[in-house]
Amino acid sequence: MKTAIAVNAATGKMGQQIIDEAIDHTAIDLTAAFCRSAHPFYNKTVRRSSNTSYSNDIDKGLSESQVVIDFSLPSVTVALLERAVLAKTPLLIGTTGFTEQQLTLIDSASQVIPILLAPNTSIGVNATLSLLSKAASLIGKESNIEIIESHHKNKLDAPSGTAIKMGNVIADTLGLDFSERSVYDRSETNTPRSESEIGVSVVRAGSIVGEHKVLFALENEIISIEHKAQNRKCFAEGAVKAAIWLAKQNSGLYSMKDFID
């Protein structure tokens, strides 16, 4: 049986990629594509012979869907969250850049509906997280650890949700608190780095889709673990597969790891 999927912010870069992925997928029925009424796509049929039109009737779209995928802005996700709870529609969140307060709202909503919160939906990045945990357990204590992430010039949040996730995975493995160990700016300190800090550097340039490199620097050698997204399809593929899985779960807060494992 096909899974009925709604796509929020369907006109965005990721929204469009999800639409492409969903339309081509034999196990998916694209039941709704939400966009703002001011957008030129509004009321137009979603491409390639789909029967679905772009709409902003979110309540109707959610009630007809088994899961909704959201890659938008934190404030837009939070507005959708309320409607998804009312409609009891599972929600896959790919949006990044949430405040602690917004994360608390997501956590509360997950008591009512299944929510998958994924700062990165690519299967490759999630495999990279496992490699990072392994590297941290082998050599993390003796290494100077640095995370370097690069994205396109229009990305709003920094550092990326993926860089923060990588930092948390490494810190958790080492029994550290990433928020206490992370260092984003050394311009004022004028001191050598401390052993247990985790440096995070951000590049914003051109049309870079998403690159993350983590250095484990020892005295005489460096291990570098790197993931480069070649295009947005890797995020859409993972999101759509995870959404099919999420539609069948009970209420709760899930990560990509729960889906992959």
Ligand SMILES: NC(=O)c1ccc[n+]([C@@H]2O[C@H](COP(=O)([O-])OP(=O)(O)OC[C@H]3O[C@@H](n4cnc5c(N)ncnc54)[C@H](OP(=O)(O)O)[C@@H]3O)[C@@H](O)[C@H]2O)c1
């Ligand atoms: N989890 C992952 O693997 C992953 C991968 C890539 C990106 N992301 C994250 O996904 C999010 C979106 O990225 P993107 O590159 O697709 O961004 P984008 O191209 O800028 O798309 C943003 C979307 O949000 C919509 N939007 C903006 N303000 C709105 C409002 N007030 N009400 C309703 N809709 C609104 C836009 O609508 P209009 O078209 O009308 O402007 C557009 O559809 C970001 O947080 C990004 O970091 C996550």
